[in-house]
Amino acid sequence: MSGRFRIRWSIWLLVLLAGVSASPLGARRPYVVLEEFCAIGERVPGTAGHREARDYIIRNLENPQIDSFYARGVTFYNILKRFPGEHTIGIAAHWDSDIGCPGANDGGSGVALLLSLADTLEKNPAERGIDIIFFDGEDVGKADRIGSQHFAEQCRDEYSFIVVIDMVGDKDLQIFQEGYSVRSFPLLVDSLWEIAMQAAPSAFIPAVRYFIIDDHVSLITNGIRAVNVIDFDYPYWDTRDDTIDKCSEESLHKVYAFLLALVYGDRS
Numbered sequence: 264m265s266g267r268f269r270i271r272w273s274i275w276l277l278v279l280l281a282g283v284s285a286s287p288l289g290a291r292r293p294y295v296v297l298e299e300f301c302a303i304g305e306r307v308p309g310t311a312g313h314r315e316a317r318d319y320i321i322r323n324l325e326n327p328q329i330d331s332f333y334a335r336g337v338t339f340y341n342i343l344k345r346f347p348g349e350h351t352i353g354i355a356a357h358w359d360s361d362i363g364c365p366g367a368n369d370g371g372s373g374v375a376l377l378l379s380l381a382d383t384l385e386k387n388p389a390e391r392g393i394d395i396i397f398f399d400g401e402d403v404g405k406a407d408r409i410g411s412q413h414f415a416e417q418c419r420d421e422y423s424f425i426v427v428i429d430m431v432g433d434k435d436l437q438i439f440q441e442g443y444s445v446r447s448f449p450l451l452v453d454s455l456w457e458i459a460m461q462a463a464p465s466a467f468i469p470a471v472r473y474f475i476i477d478d479h480v481s482l483i484t485n486g487i488r489a490v491n492v493i494d495f496d497y498p499y500w501d502t503r504d505d506t507i508d509k510c511s512e513e514s515l516h517k518v519y520a521f522l523l524a525l526v527y528g529d530r531s
């Protein structure tokens with residue numbers, strides 16, 4: 264990691280440390296976005312909540328690309344916000360929720376961070392290319408990952424890598440490395456955790472705890488370098504108690520600090 268990198272992202276981190284109540288880089292705070300997004304309720308594909316959540320994401324992005332496709336009797340929507348540049352990385356999350364689960368942390372936390380990050384990048388352009396990707400249909404069936412499969416099959420791999428974030432709003436935030444990511448790209452995972460542990464020292468742990476089927480698996484099996492960032496120790500996972508009161512603004516800001524370090528940091 265270069266000295267230039269340390270200085271640059273330290274500036275962003277100082278802005279963040281001004282307080283979680285501040286608006287980092289003048290953009291919308293992730294927790295405020297999460298509150299609005301959770302007010303919609305469940306986002307099961309084919310339902311009114313799904314359409315409302317889709318419209319919420321679209322109207323909070325400037326000129327997004329929408330890829331709609333039909334599968335299993337339902338229309339799905341992958342939403343992409345592109346910030347063009349070299350050495351493009353992807354930051355991804357799924358936006359749907361499972362049947363009977365409000366999905367505040369599972370799905371919602373990632374959406375809140377991605378929309379805040381998009382707002383930040385509009386106001387403070389990064390040097391490298393950034394694609395912000397909202398996958399639909401992850402929670403259909405037993406993590407069938409319909410949107411990310413569709414994306415990966417069509418994708419001309421132009422990414423340095425894609426980071427898939429999910430379930431990162433837990434009050435007790437502990438983000439271990441994920442097994443399939445480490446098995447496929449051990450050096451990439453280590454370098455990402457090095458950045459993350461500087462940005463949010465208490466939240467990221469450089470050891471594997473679980474192997475998790477999430478959208479990164481669709482990407483990896485289609486030849487795309489992808490890493491999952493997830494805190495799977497969450498007792499409310501896949502229950503009707505996955506609500507915003509189980510999430511914390513401080514946790515969201517820790518992961519936000521990591522994302523800011525990633526997008527504004529060195530290209531190495």
Ligand SMILES: [Zn+2]
Pocket residue numbers: 357369370401429430
């Ligand atoms: Zn999820």
